[in-house]
Amino acid sequence: MNYDGYLSRAAVMMRESAIRKMGAVSARVPDVISLAPGYPSPDTFPWQDFRHITDGLLGARDASTLQYGPTRGFRPLLDAIRGVLRGRGIEASLEELLVTTGSQQGLDLVARVLLDPGDVALVELPAYTGAMAAFRNVQAELAGVRQDADGIDLDDLDRVMASLRAEGKRVRFLYVVPNFQNPTGLLLAREKRRQLLDAARRHDILLVEDDPYGELYFSDVAEESDTRPIKADDLDGRVVYLSSFSKTLAPGYRVAWIAAPSALAAKFEIAKQATDICTGALDQRVVWQAIERGVLAAQGPRLRTVYQHKRTVMERALQQHAGGLLTWPKPRGGFFVWVTAPAAIDSEALLSRAMRHGVLFVVGSAFFVDGSGRNTLRLAFSAPSPERIEEGVRRLSAALHEELETLRQGVGSAGTSAVGTGGASSGTVTPTG
Amino acid sequence: MNYDGYLSRAAVMMRESAIRKMGAVSARVPDVISLAPGYPSPDTFPWQDFRHITDGLLGARDASTLQYGPTRGFRPLLDAIRGVLRGRGIEASLEELLVTTGSQQGLDLVARVLLDPGDVALVELPAYTGAMAAFRNVQAELAGVRQDADGIDLDDLDRVMASLRAEGKRVRFLYVVPNFQNPTGLLLAREKRRQLLDAARRHDILLVEDDPYGELYFSDVAEESDTRPIKADDLDGRVVYLSSFSKTLAPGYRVAWIAAPSALAAKFEIAKQATDICTGALDQRVVWQAIERGVLAAQGPRLRTVYQHKRTVMERALQQHAGGLLTWPKPRGGFFVWVTAPAAIDSEALLSRAMRHGVLFVVGSAFFVDGSGRNTLRLAFSAPSPERIEEGVRRLSAALHEELETLRQGVGSAGTSAVGTGGASSGTVTPTG
Numbered sequence: 001m002n003y004d005g006y007l008s009r010a011a012v013m014m015r016e017s018a019i020r021k022m023g024a025v026s027a028r029v030p031d032v033i034s035l036a037p038g039y040p041s042p043d044t045f046p047w048q049d050f051r052h053i054t055d056g057l058l059g060a061r062d063a064s065t066l067q068y069g070p071t072r073g074f075r076p077l078l079d080a081i082r083g084v085l086r087g088r089g090i091e092a093s094l095e096e097l098l099v100t101t102g103s104q105q106g107l108d109l110v111a112r113v114l115l116d117p118g119d120v121a122l123v124e125l126p127a128y129t130g131a132m133a134a135f136r137n138v139q140a141e142l143a144g145v146r147q148d149a150d151g152i153d154l155d156d157l158d159r160v161m162a163s164l165r166a167e168g169k170r171v172r173f174l175y176v177v178p179n180f181q182n183p184t185g186l187l188l189a190r191e192k193r194r195q196l197l198d199a200a201r202r203h204d205i206l207l208v209e210d211d212p213y214g215e216l217y218f219s220d221v222a223e224e225s226d227t228r229p230i231k232a233d234d235l236d237g238r239v240v241y242l243s244s245f246s247k248t249l250a251p252g253y254r255v256a257w258i259a260a261p262s263a264l265a266a267k268f269e270i271a272k273q274a275t276d277i278c279t280g281a282l283d284q285r286v287v288w289q290a291i292e293r294g295v296l297a298a299q300g301p302r303l304r305t306v307y308q309h310k311r312t313v314m315e316r317a318l319q320q321h322a323g324g325l326l327t328w329p330k331p332r333g334g335f336f337v338w339v340t341a342p343a344a345i346d347s348e349a350l351l352s353r354a355m356r357h358g359v360l361f362v363v364g365s366a367f368f369v370d371g372s373g374r375n376t377l378r379l380a381f382s383a384p385s386p387e388r389i390e391e392g393v394r395r396l397s398a399a400l401h402e403e404l405e406t407l408r409q410g411v412g413s414a415g416t417s418a419v420g421t422g423g424a425s426s427g428t429v430t431p432t433g
Numbered sequence: 434m435n436y437d438g439y440l441s442r443a444a445v446m447m448r449e450s451a452i453r454k455m456g457a458v459s460a461r462v463p464d465v466i467s468l469a470p471g472y473p474s475p476d477t478f479p480w481q482d483f484r485h486i487t488d489g490l491l492g493a494r495d496a497s498t499l500q501y502g503p504t505r506g507f508r509p510l511l512d513a514i515r516g517v518l519r520g521r522g523i524e525a526s527l528e529e530l531l532v533t534t535g536s537q538q539g540l541d542l543v544a545r546v547l548l549d550p551g552d553v554a555l556v557e558l559p560a561y562t563g564a565m566a567a568f569r570n571v572q573a574e575l576a577g578v579r580q581d582a583d584g585i586d587l588d589d590l591d592r593v594m595a596s597l598r599a600e601g602k603r604v605r606f607l608y609v610v611p612n613f614q615n616p617t618g619l620l621l622a623r624e625k626r627r628q629l630l631d632a633a634r635r636h637d638i639l640l641v642e643d644d645p646y647g648e649l650y651f652s653d654v655a656e657e658s659d660t661r662p663i664k665a666d667d668l669d670g671r672v673v674y675l676s677s678f679s680k681t682l683a684p685g686y687r688v689a690w691i692a693a694p695s696a697l698a699a700k701f702e703i704a705k706q707a708t709d710i711c712t713g714a715l716d717q718r719v720v721w722q723a724i725e726r727g728v729l730a731a732q733g734p735r736l737r738t739v740y741q742h743k744r745t746v747m748e749r750a751l752q753q754h755a756g757g758l759l760t761w762p763k764p765r766g767g768f769f770v771w772v773t774a775p776a777a778i779d780s781e782a783l784l785s786r787a788m789r790h791g792v793l794f795v796v797g798s799a800f801f802v803d804g805s806g807r808n809t810l811r812l813a814f815s816a817p818s819p820e821r822i823e824e825g826v827r828r829l830s831a832a833l834h835e836e837l838e839t840l841r842q843g844v845g846s847a848g849t850s851a852v853g854t855g856g857a858s859s860g861t862v863t864p865t866g
Contacts, residue, residue, distance in 0.1 A: 042500055045499050137707050271570065
């Protein structure tokens with residue numbers, strides 16, 4: 001049977017992502033070092049605390065621990081999240097909160113509640129692919145806004161808005177990751193955060209603020225106050241704020257949350273009802289206990305140290321092996337180094353070659369809604385050990401030198417067949433960090 | 434700020450469900466007995482096994498246990514699910530399988546991959562509200578097909594199809610729960626299952642077969658072979674089959690699955706990527722171990738005994754307290770007794786009165802896409818203890834007698850204000866069993 005005729009228009013447009021193809025490659029190639037996915041470092045997971053907490057929960061045999069639960073989330077967890085938010089300068093009532101099954105579900109709920117087919121969602125250039133996929137899956141259109149070294153370019157926002165309005169488009173929101181953005185690692189400047197609120201008011205759009213990495217600032221180049229969420233100064237109720245425990249506790253528990261104006265939170269709740277009824281009851285209780293017992297609070301300093309070190313190792317290796325060839329903005333937090341290669345480099349071709357050298361990354365073009373970024377790449381330093389990061393960068397640099405040599409000789413690139421070029425050209429985007 | 438202008442058309446149509454309102458009422462009223470939600474009985478959860486399994490998993494500290502994982506699901510769990518399916522007569526390859534975050538996510542993926550706005554999904558009269566909500570949330574239209582005592586009325590299916598085609602409507606699939614249907618508890622006759630496959634071929638539609646209750650047959654009036662899924666005889670690849678561990682292990686782990694033609698499974702996977710990336714890693718491993726260690730297999734006989742007894746207790750109580758007034762098809766499995774009250778009864782009014790007597794149920798009209806079923810109610814015997822079931826039915830019967838007496842005196846009903854009439858009239862539907 002051929003199923004093409006049975007698919008929705010949204011399904012017809014869905015494409016397998018470049019990263020997923022790479023995931024399969026990664027499983028086939030022995031000893032490959034993957035700098036591709038934005039996975040947290042598993043040795044930072046508080047295993048012993050989780051074990052102790054879970055044993056206590058299952059031992060207590062409270063029926064609700066393994067039962068269906070309220071769609072909004074487990075009440076004590078919601079209360080604990082209020083405390084976490086307060087620590088970030090955000091006062092949220094229970095009516096404004098919703099637990100989600102990972103932040104990806106939050107993005108999906110945002111898409112479904114706020115976007116009609118043909119509506120425009122603004123995203124950064126480049127932007128997190130999982131958000132773009134969620135918005136595209138409701139057949140919204142995406143438009144990109146450029147970024148400077150200190151985050152989104154507000155003048156470009158004005159230009160893009162004017163141009164879209166002139167075309168008669170309905171722009172619903174700007175999706176923004178102010179803290180250590182995925183994929184660039186950029187930190188949005190403090191004054192720009194307030195200006196962004198003004199701009200949102202002026203253009204009458206909402207801001208969807210995604211903040212998975214805020215707690216992971218690196219003390220050598222950033223401080224906590226740099227990460228103050230836009231939502232903390234949102235007097236009008238223009239900001240839908242998403243955050244998650246995936247990067248601070250563990251992504252295996254699918255627990256994240258949305259803080260939004262209560263009228264929108266109520267809609268997210270109803271949309272979530274028909275999406276997965278509720279987030280896992282045990283997962284929510286484990287996270288709640290991890291907050292109550294101070295496990296989450298203890299994670300912060302530890303994670304900042306671990307990831308800052310890995311960032312330093314990656315930067316040092318890049319400098320050593322490819323200094324002068326590659327450039328990147330210094331990551332002040334988060335998981336990623338955003339690399340620009342010489343203009344002659346096609347990162348798809350580089351990836352093919354890198355795979356033969358036993359290293360993977362994500363081609364930068366996958367993050368650009370406008371198809372640009374051909375010579376960019378995203379390197380994640382979060383998951384591999386420092387030794388593997390160093391070796392991975394060494395391999396990548398070898399591949400880069402080889403590719404440049406080939407280009408210099410005019411032989412042409414290594415081709416892209418092994419990886420496919422599904423990335424930007426087909427409008428494909430991909431989630432998971 | 435008023436957010437009405439920011440909502441998608443789908444969001445504007447979303448309404449809070451009658452059941453959720455009842456949930457809030459239930460929390461307010463002390464000692465209320467809820468026969469409303471289709472929750473499994475928590476004393477059937479294999480607590481000790483879960484505790485032991487989880488402790489082993491967290492103790493082993495395999496990084497993948499708490500990490501992001503493949504969207505398709507944890508490979509050993511997928512293999513184990515193949516074994517579960519084989520036990521039901523279904524041969525499924527890995528390419529045809531996908532783990533979902535509860536079956537509700539499966540329904541949502543089905544909706545998103547198979548339905549465009551304006552497309553028609555056929556559902557049974559009455560049908561599971563969570564499915565209807567998922568289909569409506571992508572702005573599909575629903576059309577109802579009548580049921581006989583042995584399940585869906587195939588002649589009515591032909592009539593409905595003819596009428597929809599005459600209107601130029603595009604019908605994509607029929608959603609059907611053949612085993613102990615929610616809300617009626619009906620078992621689709623064996624010969625009708627094959628006829629349904631023929632009808633699907635003839636009408637060129639797919640079948641979405643939802644099978645959460647198949648293992649819960651009651652041996653006094655049914656046998657395992659009665660529950661053979663339609664999918665087991667699906668030679669063409671017309672059936673998308675959904676099932677879950679929520680009723681056999683525990684719903685607190687959000688682990689369910691879809692078995693579908695590989696071309697569709699691939700689309701479900703891509704849709705799921707942007708929905709929640711992956712189902713919880715630890716949850717999947719716990720379920721996998723529960724299958725491997727024989728915990729799931731041991732649950733079957735135990736659950737059948739427990740729920741059959743509860744069914745018997747509820748039927749006996751109904752007979753004793755309201756025999757002659759209420760009628761219902763004998764449940765041959767599952768969680769529900771589907772009750773028809775005298776024609777004069779409005780179940781919304783009855784519910785208001787029942788609440789004052791300290792008992793809750795779900796008004797039947799919530800399950801009817803055509804707004805009918807005014808004098809029907811769904812009673813779930815799954816969660817409460819036998820003693821509470823008996824007392825709940827006693828209270829319900831007292832409310833019924835009082836309501837009938839009031840009607841007889843021409844005083845009029847007790848009104849519906851306390852519960853609201855959001856149910857069928859506003860097209861509202863509600864998930865969670």
